[in-house]
Amino acid sequence: MKLKTGDKVMVITGKDAGTESVIERVYPSSGKILVEGVNTAKKHQKPLGQQNQGGIIDRDMPIDASNVMIVCSKCGPTRIGYRFDDKGKHRICRKCGGDLR
Numbered sequence: 001m002k003l004k005t006g007d008k009v010m011v012i013t014g015k016d017a018g019t020e021s022v023i024e025r026v027y028p029s030s031g032k033i034l035v036e037g038v039n040t041a042k043k044h045q046k047p048l049g050q051q052n053q054g055g056i057i058d059r060d061m062p063i064d065a066s067n068v069m070i071v072c073s074k075c076g077p078t079r080i081g082y083r084f085d086d087k088g089k090h091r092i093c094r095k096c097g098g099d100l101r
């Protein structure tokens with residue numbers, strides 16, 4: 001998994017194509033990610049006691065990591081490359097070569 005929590009990404013396929021948002025969670029075993037405000041499903045919530053009346057709530061559902069591109073602060077959506085130095089592996093933008101977060 002090249003993507004990490006907190007990465008800025010753009011959705012490239014599906015009903016949310018073109019949306020830019022931030023990764024809330026990654027699921028490395030399934031290759032899926034949860035992106036804030038993307039692939040939102042309406043969920044019917046049962047009333048749970050007096051405080052929670054129930055009703056319909058919006059819930060973000062995970063999408064496949066291949067459906068997004070990382071967003072470089074200079075170039076916009078880009079592909080991830082790697083750079084190695086004595087501190088280890090760094091993710092870079094393939095367009096400008098700048099470090100990604």
Ligand SMILES: [Zn+2]
Pocket residue numbers: 072073074075076078093094095096097098
């Ligand atoms: Zn760039």
